[in-house]
Amino acid sequence: MEYTEFLETKQKNIIESGFDVDTLNENLFPFQEFIVKRALRAGKYAIFADTGLGKTIMQLSWANQVTMHTKQPVLILAPLAVTGQTIEEGGKFGIDIEKLKSDVWGSGIYITNYEQLPNINIDQFSGIVLDESSILKNYDGKYKQLITDSFAAYPYKLACTATPSPNDPMELGTHAEFLDVMSYNEMLAMYFINDTSDTGHWRLKGHAVSKFYEFVSTWSIMLNKPGDIGFDNNGFDLPPLRIHQVQIKTDAPAGMLFGGMAVNATDFNRTLRETEADRIKEVVRLVKKTNGEQVIIWAKQNQEAVNICKVLSEYDIRNVQGSDSPEKKEKDLLDFAHGEYKILVTKTSLASFGLNFQNCHYQIFASLDFSFESTYQAMRRSWRFGQTKEVNVWMITTDRMINIPKVINEKEKQFKEMQREMTAAVNKNIRGEITSSVDDSEDVKAEQYHVMRGDCVQRSKELDNDSIDFMVFSPPFQDLFVYSNYVEDMGNVTSPDEFNKHFEFLVKELKRILKPGRLCAVHCMDLPTLKSRDGYIGIRRFSSQLADIFEENGFWLHSEVTIRKDPLLAAVRTKAIGLAHKQVIKDRSMIRMGLPDKVMIFKNPGENKVPIQPKPFKSYKPIHEFDEFPRTVDGFNAYWGYDQESKYSKDEQYSHMVWQRYADPVWMDIRQTNVLQYTTARGENDEKHICPLQLDVIERLILLYSNEGETIFSPFGGIGSEGYQALKMGRKSISIELKESYFKTNVKNHRNAIEQNGQKLLF
Numbered sequence: 007m008e009y010t011e012f013l014e015t016k017q018k019n020i021i022e023s024g025f026d027v028d029t030l031n032e033n034l035f036p037f038q039e040f041i042v043k044r045a046l047r048a049g050k051y052a053i054f055a056d057t058g059l060g061k062t063i064m065q066l067s068w069a070n071q072v073t074m075h076t077k078q079p080v081l082i083l084a085p086l087a088v089t090g091q092t093i094e095e096g097g098k099f100g101i102d103i104e105k106l107k108s109d110v111w112g113s114g115i116y117i118t119n120y121e122q123l124p125n126i127n128i129d130q131f132s133g134i135v136l137d138e139s140s141i142l143k144n145y146d147g148k149y150k151q152l153i154t155d156s157f158a159a160y161p162y163k164l165a166c167t168a169t170p171s172p173n174d175p176m177e178l179g180t181h182a183e184f185l186d187v188m189s190y191n192e193m194l195a196m197y198f199i200n201d202t203s204d205t206g207h208w209r210l211k212g213h214a215v216s217k218f219y220e221f222v223s224t225w226s227i228m229l230n231k232p233g234d235i236g237f238d239n240n241g242f243d244l245p246p247l248r249i250h251q252v253q254i255k256t257d258a259p260a261g262m263l264f265g266g267m268a269v270n271a272t273d274f275n276r277t278l279r280e281t282e283a284d285r286i287k288e289v290v291r292l293v294k295k296t297n298g299e300q301v302i303i304w305a306k307q308n309q310e311a312v313n314i315c316k317v318l319s320e321y322d323i324r325n326v327q328g329s330d331s332p333e334k335k336e337k338d339l340l341d342f343a344h345g346e347y348k349i350l351v352t353k354t355s356l357a358s359f360g361l362n363f364q365n366c367h368y369q370i371f372a373s374l375d376f377s378f379e380s381t382y383q384a385m386r387r388s389w390r391f392g393q394t395k396e397v398n399v400w401m402i403t404t405d406r407m408i409n410i411p412k413v414i415n416e417k418e419k420q421f422k423e424m425q426r427e428m429t430a431a432v433n434k435n436i437r438g439e440i441t442s443s444v445d446d447s448e449d450v451k452a453e454q455y456h457v458m459r460g461d462c463v464q465r466s467k468e469l470d471n472d473s474i475d476f477m478v479f480s481p482p483f484q485d486l487f488v489y490s491n492y493v494e495d496m497g498n499v500t501s502p503d504e505f506n507k508h509f510e511f512l513v514k515e516l517k518r519i520l521k522p523g524r525l526c527a528v529h530c531m532d533l534p535t536l537k538s539r540d541g542y543i544g545i546r547r548f549s550s551q552l553a554d555i556f557e558e559n560g561f562w563l564h565s566e567v568t569i570r571k572d573p574l575l576a577a578v579r580t581k582a583i584g585l586a587h588k589q590v591i592k593d594r595s596m597i598r599m600g601l602p603d604k605v606m607i608f609k610n611p612g613e614n615k616v617p618i619q620p621k622p623f624k625s626y627k628p629i630h631e632f633d634e635f636p637r638t639v640d641g642f643n644a645y646w647g648y649d650q651e652s653k654y655s656k657d658e659q660y661s662h663m664v665w666q667r668y669a670d671p672v673w674m675d676i677r678q679t680n681v682l683q684y685t686t687a688r689g690e691n692d693e694k695h696i697c698p699l700q701l702d703v704i705e706r707l708i709l710l711y712s713n714e715g716e717t718i719f720s721p722f723g724g725i726g727s728e729g730y731q732a733l734k735m736g737r738k739s740i741s742i743e744l745k746e747s748y749f750k751t752n753v754k755n756h757r758n759a760i761e762q763n764g765q766k767l768l769f
Contacts, residue, residue, distance in 0.1 A: 009463055009511050016493045016504065023161050024049030025075055031067045033099045035060065037237035041227055042067050045164055050185040052139065052165040052226035054428070057383070058391030059229065059242070061166045062092055065135045066101045069115045072162045078132035079110045080162070082117040083153070085138050086332055087339035088360035089117045092137065119332070120149055123156065133162030138359040140167040140379070142180040154184050165226075168383065178222050187225050191541075192500045197221070219424075219431040228428035235432060247389045248398045251411060252292075254284050256404050275307070278373055281404045282310055289372050290317055292400050293349070300342070301368040303351045304358075304384055306375060311351045314372060323349040326356055342366070358384035364392040371401045374410045378417030450753045455729055455739040457756055459749040461494035462721035462742045463508075466515035469740070474519045475616075475716035478707050478728050480529040480699050481509065483548065492744055502546065506555060512721060513559045519719070522612020525564060527707045528552055529699055531603050534582060543583065543596075549604050561608040568672045569703065573600030575678075603676075605703065607711070618713055668710060676702045682727050682755055698724055704731040712737055726752035733759035 024047045030039050042064050045051035055061050069080040082103070084092055089105060096103040096115070104110075106118040110130055118126065120141060128134075134157045136142070142150045142165070157163060165181050179193035197218040199211045210218055222228075233239040293301060305311040308327055315325045324347055326338045339357055342350045345365050350357070358380050366388050374381065381401075389397040403410055448459035458465045482497030482505075492498065496512075499505040516526060533546045553563055577585035577600075584598035667675075681698040704727060708718060718732035723741030725748055732739045733756060741756070743749040 012507060012511065013493050016498070016508070024051075027071055031063065031070070031099055031101065033063060034067060035232070035237075035241075037229075037232040037235060038064050038067075040235070040237070042071075044227065046071055048225065049161055050163040050187070050225065052167075052181050052185060054167060054226055054228035056230035057168045057386035058244070058389075058393075059232070060391065061137075061168070062095045063099055065137060065164055065166050066092070066096055066099060066103070066115065068164050069133060069135050070101050072133040073113045073115060076132035076162070077113050079113050079130060080115050080133040080135065081106070081126070081128070081131040082115065082135040082137055083120050083123060084117055085360050086119050086121070087336045087357070088137060089119060090336055090340050091343065091360070091362055092117055120153075121332070123149070123152060128156050132160070133164070134160055136163075136165045136167075136184070138167050139165035139181065139184075140177070140359070142177065142184055150180060154180075157184070158186070168386065178218075178226075182222070182225065185225055188500075215427065216431070219427040220434060222428065223431035223435040227432050228425060229432070230425055234429045235436065242391060244389060244391070245393055246396045247385070248396060249385075250398065250400045252288060252400055252402045253408075254281075254288055254402065254404050256281050256284050274375065277404075278306055278310065282307075282313065284404065285372055285402050286310070286314055286317060288402050289314055289370055292370050292402075293318060293321070296368045298348065299368060300345065300366040301349050301370060302342075302357075302363065302366055302384075302387070303349060304354055304369065304371045304373075305351060306353065306373040310372065311353070314351050318349060321349050322347040323351060326350065326352040328353070328356060354380035354384045358387065361387050362390070362392070363387040364390060364394075367393065367395045367397045369397070369399045371399070374401055374403055374414065376410060376413050378414045378421065381414055382418070382421070448749065450756075452756070452760070454733060454760065455741070455756045457723065457726070457729070457749070457753050458740070458742045459744070459746065460742065461492075461744060462496075463494070463511045463515060465742050466512065466519065466721060469515075469519045469719075471518055472521045473717065474719040474740070475521060475524055476708065476712040477516060477520060477526040477719045477721075478529070478699075478704060479527075479720040479722045480724075481552070481722055483531070483533060495744055502551060506551060509552070510555050510559065513555050513561075516721070517560050517610060520610045521614075522610055523614025524610055525711045526556075526561065526608045526610070527711065528556075528606045528608065529603060529703060530606070531601050534584075534601065545598070545601070549606060553606055553608075556606075556608045561610060564607045564609040566607070566671070567605040569603035569605065569676050570672060570674050571600055571602050571678065576600045603703075605707065607707075616713065618711060668706060673703075673706075676700055682725055682730060698727045701727065701731050704728050705735065708732055708735055708737060723752050724748050726755035730755040730759045734763065736763075 024045075026047055027043060030042055034042065038060050041053060041055070045053065045064075045068050053061060053064060055064070065082065069082060073080045082089075082092065093103045093105065101115065103115045103117050106116040106122070106126065109127060110116055116131075136153065142153065163185055165184060179188070179190055179197075182188045182193055183190045197210060197214040199209060227235070229235050231239050231242055289303060293303075303311075303314060305314060308329075311325050311327065315323055324338050324342070326335055330338075335356065338350070339352075339361060341347060343361065343363055343365060350366075354377070369385060369388055371381070371384075385397075385399050389399075401411070447465065450457045458468075482495065496505060496508050499508060520526060530549050530552055533548045535542055535544050535546055537543050557563065573585055576582065577587075583589070584596055585600060589596045678700060680701050682701070708731060712718060712732075714736040715738070717738045717740060718728060719740045720728035721742050723729060723743035726741055726743075729739035729741040729752070739756060741752055743752050
C-alpha cells in the first residue's frame with residue numbers, strides 16, 4: 007500500500023451501501039427530498055432534524071424506496087403511541103403502513119413499539135428505521151445493545167431524532183455504532199479523552215471538536231430549519247413561543263433559616279414530595295388561565311400526577327402513567343391528539359418524543375428536572391411545524407430548586423453550540439470541503455540547521471540517502487488529537503495496529519537516510535491501559551511494539567536504557583488507580599510500579615566509516631556537583647571528561663567513574679524538569695501539557711553517538727529540543743514538525759541556540 011492510500015484509510019471514509027433514486031413522494035419539500043436521497047445513497051444514515059421538520063414523511067419515503075428496491079419489508083421501531091400517529095401520517099402521504107402483529111406477508115412497511123423487539127423475527131426485514139433514535143443514548147441500556155446487535159448485518163438502516171444529547175456527544179457515537187460506521191470504543195479512542203478529575207466522564211478532545219462533527223456529517227445530517235442546509239425557510243417559521251418561569255416560595259426546610267437553595271440529584275425526589283402541595287396550587291391557578299382550552303401538564307412523579315387529577319376532577323382530564331396497559335396509553339394519547347378531551351397529565355418519559363400535539367398550545371411543567379432534552383422535546387410536542395397559534399409554556403420551580411433552570415439553560419446553550427458545529431460540518435461536507443491533511447509545508451534554513459514543517463514521512467523523502475549521522479526523537483504515544491487534528495499525525499490513530507502501519511512508513515525512510523553503521527535513539531515508555539477503552543487495567547508494551555517495527559525493517563537493537571521517574575509525580579498527574587496509596591490498604595493486587603522512560607538505540611547495519619571519538623583535552627577543569635550545567639573545556643563537555651583520581655593519563659581515556667555513568671543500563675540522574683520552555687507553544691485547544699524530551703537525555707546521547715559538525719535528525723521535532731541541544735554542542739540539525747505552533751517555537755529555539763553559541767565565543 008502506498009503512503010497516500012494509507013492516509014485515505016485513516017480518513018474513515020464511509021462506504022456507501024445504498025442506491026440512487028430519481029423521484030420521491032410528491033409531498034416532500036425540496037430540503038426533505040434532498041435529505042432522503044442522501045440517506046438512500048448512503049444506505050445507513052442518521053437524520054437529526056429538529057421537531058416539526060417532517061422526519062415522519064422522510065423516514066416513510068426512505069422506507070418505501072428501500073422496500074421497493076429490495077422487494078422485502080422494512081421495519082419501523084417507534085415509541086408507544088407514535089406508531090398510531092405514524093400510520094395516520096402515512097395515509098396522508100399515500101404510503102401504506104401496517105402495525106406489526108406477527109409474521110409479515112410480502113413486502114411493505116411495518117411498524118411496532120421498541121418494547122416488542124424481543125418478540126420479532128428480524129430476519130424477514132431488509133431495512134430498519136429507528137423513530138426517535140435517542141433511545142440509543144444510553145450505552146449500557148438494554149435496548150441500545152439489543153438494537154445494535156439485532157440489526158448488525160442490515161445493509162439499510164435509518165436513525166431519526168431531533169435532539170441527540172447536547173451535553174453528551176458520545177450519544178452520536180452510539181448512533182455511529184448502530185450504523186456500522188465505527189465501534190463505540192474506537193470512537194472513544196479517536197475523539198474523546200477521559201477527564202482525570204472524573205474518571206467516568208469522557209469529553210471531546212479540544213483538537214477533535216471540528217473533526218468529530220465533520221466525521222459525524224459523513225453519515226448524518228443535522229438541521230433545525232431548512233435554511234441550515236441552503237433551502238428556503240418559507241413555511242417553517244413558527245409562531246411565538248412564550249416560556250414563563252414561575253418560582254413559588256416555600257417554607258424553609260427544618261433546621262434552615264431560609265428557603266432559597268439549590269437541589270441536587272440525590273435529594274431531588276424528596277424535594278419534589280415536600281413542595282408538591284405548593285406546586286399543585288400553582289398548577290390549578292394556571293389551568294384557569296387557559297380558558298378551557300386543551301393543556302398538557304407534565305409531572306415527574308406518579309402520585310403527583312394522581313393528586314393533580316384529583317384537584318382538577320371537574321375538568322375533562324386523563325392521566326397517562328407507565329403502569330397503564332400499552333393499549334390504554336396509546337388510546338389516551340391519540341385521543342388527546344384528536345381533541346377528545348381537554349387536559350392530559352403525563353410524564354415526559356412517556357409522551358415527550360415523537361407525538362404531534364399541534365392541537366394544543368398550552369403546557370404546564372408541574373415540576374422540572376435536570377434534563378434539557380426531555381424538557382425541550384416536551385415543549386416541541388406543541389410548538390412545531392403545523393402550529394398556528396402562540397404557544398405558552400409555564401415552568402414551575404420553587405425557591406428550593408433555584409439551580410434547575412440554570413442547568414437547563416446551560417444544556418440548551420450546549421445544544422445550540424452542537425447544532426452550529428454540526429451545521430457547519432454538514433455544509434462543508436455538502437460542498438466537498440472536508441479534509442484533515444496539513445495545509446502546506448514551510449522551511450526555515452540556515453547554515454547549521456534546517457527546520458521543516460509538514461508530515462515527517464513525506465518530508466523525510468526529501469532528504470538524501472545516507473545523509474544523517476545520528477537520530478534522536480520521541481514518537482507520539484498513540485493518543486488521538488492530543489496535539490493536532492491532522493490525519494498525518496501518528497498520534498491520531500484508533501488502534502495500535504493502525505499506529506504500527508503508519509510508523510513503519512517512517513522507519514523505512516529512516517533506514518534510507520541514516521548512514522551505515524550509525525545509530526537511531528528512540529525515547530518512549532510503555533503505556534497504561536484504560537478499562538473503559540481497552541477492557542482491562544494493565545500495561546501495553548509500546549517499546550516492544552516499536553522495536554518490532556525497527557527490526558522488521560532492517561535495524562537491530564544496539565542497546566537499551568531505562569530512565570527512572572518519580573512514581574509520586576506520576577500518581578498525582580495521572581490519578582492512576584495502580585499508583586494510588588490507598589491500594590496498600592484496599593487491595594494490593596492492584597498496586598503496580600511507576601512506568602519509567604526508555605531509550606532504545608537501533609543500529610543501521612554496515613560499516614561506520616567515521617569513528618565517533620572525543621576531542622582530546624588540553625586542560626582539565628573539575629565539575630562541581632551543584633553546577634546547573636556541565637562545563638565545557640576546549641570544546642569537549644567536561645561531564646564526560648576525565649576524573650582527577652584516575653590512574654590513567656588524562657590524554658588517553660575516560661575515567662572509570664565516567665564510563666560507569668554512560669554504560670549504566672539505568673540512568674538515575676536525569677533531571678525531569680531540565681527541558682526547554684514550552685508554554686508559549688501550547689495551542690488554545692491542546693489537551694495535554696507539551697512533554698519535551700529532557701535536555702540531559704539528548705545531550706548524553708548526542709555525546710555518545712556523534713562527532714562535532716555531524717548532522718542530527720529529529721522527525722518529530724516538537725518545540726526543537728533535539729535541534730537546540732545539537733546546535734549547542736557544535737552539531738548540525740534537521741528537524742521536522744507538523745503542528746504550526748510547535749514549528750514556530752522550534753524555529754525560535756534553533757535560532758536561540760545559535761545566538762547563545764555566538765555569545766559564548768564572544769566572551
